[in-house]
Amino acid sequence: MASCSYCGTFILFGGNTDETGRYCSDHCQQLGHLIEVSKQIPADLLERLVADTHQGNCPRCGGAGPVDVHNAHRVWSALIMTSWSSNPAISCKACGVKRQLGNTLLSGVVGWWGFPWGIVMTPVQIIRNIAGMAGGPSKKTPSPELRRIVSVQAAAAALQHSAEA
Ligand SMILES: [Zn+2]
Ligand SMILES: [Zn+2]
Structure with missing residues (x-):
């Protein structure tokens, strides 16, 4: 059985699939993309934020x-x-x-x-x-949950920053 790449909820039917994973909802898909973006943030910076x-x-x-x-x-x-x-x-x-x-x-x-x-x-x-x-x-x-949420917030902030720049 598939489970959501972001929240881990089991997916019986449907869900959204893309190159970053499979998601139970649009919301999780958005967050999953932010996790991908957060991987570009230097590890020591992220570690300090966490x-x-x-x-x-x-x-x-x-x-x-x-x-x-x-x-x-x-x-x-x-x-x-x-x-x-x-x-x-x-x-x-x-x-x-x-x-x-x-x-x-x-x-x-x-x-x-x-x-x-x-x-x-x-x-x-x-x-x-x-x-x-x-x-x-x-x-x-x-x-790990705190780490995940901080990563998502940092990625969202970075995206907003680059959109404004
Ligand atoms: Zn989910
Ligand atoms: Zn309190």
Whole structure:
């Protein structure tokens, strides 16, 4: 089975394929292209950007780092419809836990009311949040997710810069 070159989601049907890989959505394809662009950024520069972000202040609360990618998982249902998503964001651990807790409460209230996926996915998303709160990325080293997001941002900034020049 194919999986998205950017986010790793399994692709059952469709998706976009190009020379850089196969993507589950236009959004992932765009990000995948930025990853390709980021490969042209000198490795030591990128490394410094990743380390600065990791050791920098939290973009959400302004508090001290380390800062990393914390994933919050949610689900909501309305009768036969259930929608679930995982939303990564860069923040300190405390902000990450706050989001995961908020998403857990939300999912606990609005997740169940769909059949069958609400009943299946609500405990899954809640357990993912609890796992994130209990574990999460190491404080010592930047996670691969943080590296990926910083690479994408640096590539986007470089492209914008060259477009303006
Ligand atoms: Zn994807
Ligand atoms: Zn914070």
